[in-house]
């Protein structure tokens with residue numbers, strides 16, 4: 001009698017083990033499937049953070065303190081994020097150059113002097129990279145005068161050279177002189193009733209002026225255009241592509257899924273880092289937008 005019940009028990013254990021093995025196998029295949037979808041079809045998840053001013057006064061939407069920026073760098077270091085440049089991202093898409101794990105891009109708009117004064121020393125301290133989109137005319141103007149006001153000054157060509165030489169700062173195009181609202185034009189937006197031909201001539205002349213300047217100073221031709229105020233239409237996009245820009249930065253909120261499709265490099269979403277916000281929370285909220293991305 002005892003023998004029979006022991007056999008039954010062993011049989012039951014064996015059946016349970018068999019079911020367990022089947023379940024584990026199916027879970028593992030599921031995980032592999034998800035991983036493959038993520039890595040092959042869906043690509044790499046790249047948050048792009050948008051910064052403007054880093055200074056101690058006037059804190060708000062576009063102004064954070066140096067202390068807050070340093071806390072971002074500490075967070076990124078502790079959480080194993082790797083800062084990359086736009087060129088790294090473009091090389092990944094076009095030439096299969098591998099990206100580090102957890103890539104992230106820190107963008108600084110407008111080429112402000114406080115980026116040089118307050119951000120650059122921290123980049124050296126934590127060995128982090130940024131992408132700086134400059135306004136050519138402002139750099140020209142502030143290269144001529146010796147005005148180092150942290151509130152409004154822009155960087156000079158000498159400061160740009162120094163930052164680029166460190167290998168921690170990449171320069172991109174934010175227009176030569178279109179970062180303004182004037183003559184019925186908002187940023188680089190096409191004017192009402194302006195023909196495509198005239199608009200193309202106008203926009204090309206401005207953007208190429210900065211391309212040439214940057215090439216002359218640092219021997220690098222920007223490959224990314226950052227729309228002033230995030231304003232553009234389909235003609236702007238067509239012209240920017242025709243000029244050879246491989247990527248554009250918008251001000252739309254979200255995180256990007258980058259595949260080997262070059263199309264994914266246009267109209268990149270960003271996360272605006274404002275005063276009193278946690279970068280951790282902002283990245284998580286940005287990740288939520290990935291749910292709505294269509295294949």
Ligand SMILES: [Zn+2]
Nearest residue numbers: 109110228229
């Ligand atoms: Zn700007």
